[in-house]
Each structure stands twice: as structure tokens, then as C-alpha cells.
Amino acid sequence: DGGITQSPKYLFRKEGQNVTLSCEQNLNHDAMYWYRQDPGQGLRLIYYSQIVNDFQKGDIAEGYSVSREKKESFPLTVTSAQKNPTAFYLCASSPFAGAGMDVSNQPQHFGDGTRLSIL
Amino acid sequence: SQQGEEDPQALSIQEGENATMNCSYKTSINNLQWYRQNSGRGLVHLILIRSNEREKHSGRLRVTLDTSKKSSSLLITASRAADTASYFCATANEAAGNKLTFGGGTRVLVKP
Numbered sequence: 494d495g496g497i498t499q500s501p502k503y504l505f506r507k508e509g510q511n512v513t514l515s516c517e518q519n520l521n522h523d524a525m526y527w528y529r530q531d532p533g534q535g536l537r538l539i540y541y542s543q544i545v546n547d548f549q550k551g552d553i554a555e556g557y558s559v560s561r562e563k564k565e566s567f568p569l570t571v572t573s574a575q576k577n578p579t580a581f582y583l584c585a586s587s588p589f590a591g592a593g594m595d596v597s598n599q600p601q602h603f604g605d606g607t608r609l610s611i612l
Numbered sequence: 613s614q615q616g617e618e619d620p621q622a623l624s625i626q627e628g629e630n631a632t633m634n635c636s637y638k639t640s641i642n643n644l645q646w647y648r649q650n651s652g653r654g655l656v657h658l659i660l661i662r663s664n665e666r667e668k669h670s671g672r673l674r675v676t677l678d679t680s681k682k683s684s685s686l687l688i689t690a691s692r693a694a695d696t697a698s699y700f701c702a703t704a705n706e707a708a709g710n711k712l713t714f715g716g717g718t719r720v721l722v723k724p
Contacts, residue, residue: 497654499654533717534716534717535716536700598660598662603656606654
């Protein structure tokens with residue numbers, strides 16, 4: 494079955510600690526995204542990547558970092574600079590039609606999230 | 613800032629009734645998408661409606677789009693307890709590329 498796998502499901506962070514959230518997809522999608530969801534709220538974009546070895550900041554990138562060394566993987570690191578990291582983190586992917594195509598008409602496929610809490 | 617705003621924030625209905633929720637947005641869009649999220653899970657894509665479309669159906673779901681009013685509605689007909697979830701609209705516009713901007717969602721409770 495193709496899909497997106499996020500791990501771990503629950504994660505705890507101590508003060509001053511960096512933690513990395515995993516996101517793997519086997520859908521052969523080019524684009525991947527990280528969102529943050531706070532209780533009772535919608536999703537806010539942290540980072541996104543449309544192609545391997547390239548990524549862009551979203552609306553709330555401060556305190557986070559990403560890498561995209563492989564098409565299948567887009568890990569998110571929550572650094573100690575992120576002062577309020579407690580949230581539900583969602584990873585998504587979508588096909589990317591490439592330059593000159595209408596790339597916005599692509600539904601996104603989501604993983605089941607990682608819930609991060611502060612100890 | 614959030615592009616889409618859903619209304620109502622919460623909705624409680626009996627099984628078999630219809631559920632309607634609305635989404636308003638501020639800037640011009642390429643398309644508008646609706647997603648469902650069950651508690652503690654990821655989002656599932658429901659319907660995508662393009663800016664040149666006015667209505668779209670998928671099973672018990674009906675989506676309308678009025679670009680002159682910058683609004684969309686999602687209708688779930690003959691609701692079931694399994695429809696209990698949060699529903700989000702998300703907009704995509706040319707300036708934002710393939711980035712989606714999500715609203716705050718409507719929480720729907722379908723009572724058996």
C-alpha cells in the first residue's frame with residue numbers, strides 16, 4: 494500500500510533539546526510539506542520541498558529545519574530555538590507537475606501525524 | 613494569516629440529517645479543496661473544485677463555489693456517525709504555487 498509514514502506517533506522534548514520527526518513516502522511524489530496544527534486550529538505551513546535537495550520556508554519556519562536528501566524522505570528538526578513546540582505535526586506530499594504546469598491543482602496526501610510535547 | 617474561514621466552527625446533527633458548512637476566502641484562487649480529519653489522524657482529501665467550476669459531487673458530498681462572493685460550501689447528505697470529523701477548506705492561488713492555505717475547520721458531530 495502506498496502512503497506516508499510519520500514516526501514516532503508521540504514524542505517528548507526536554508528543554509534545550511533538538512528532536513527530529515521522520516516522514517517517509519512511497520507514493521513517488523515530488524513535493525513534500527510539513528504543517529503544524531495547534532488544538533482546535535487549522536494547519537500552518539512550516540517548510541515545503543518541491544524537489545530533492547531544495548526546500549523553501551513556509552509561514553512559520555523559525556525554530557525548525559529540514560533536509561531533502563532523498564525523494565522519499567523529508568525529516569523535520571524542531572530546534573531548541575522553537576520556544577513553543579508543543580503541537581501536532583503533519584507531513585504531506587503531492588505530485589509535482591514540473592515547470593510550466595499548473596502545479597496548484599494537486600491534492601495533498603497526509604501522514605497520521607506526530608504529537609510533540611514538552612517535558 | 614488564514615485565507616479560508618469556515619462557518620460554523622462546530623455543528624451537531626442527528627444521523628440521517630444533512631450537514632452544511634461554509635468557507636470564505638480573501639484573495640483570488642486557482643482551486644479550493646476540502647479535507648476531512650478524524651480525531652488524532654491526518655487529513656484526507658475529499659474534493660477539489662477549480663475556480664472555473666461552480667459545483668462538484670462525490671458520493672454524498674456536494675461542493676459549490678461562488679468566486680464572486682469568494683465562498684464555498686460543503687454539503688454532506690444523509691449523514692452517518694462515521695462522518696463525525698473536522699472538515700477544512702484549503703485554497704491554492706497562483707502566487708503561492710502549490711502551497712495550500714487552510715482554514716480553522718468545522719467540527720461536525722453526527723449523533724446516532
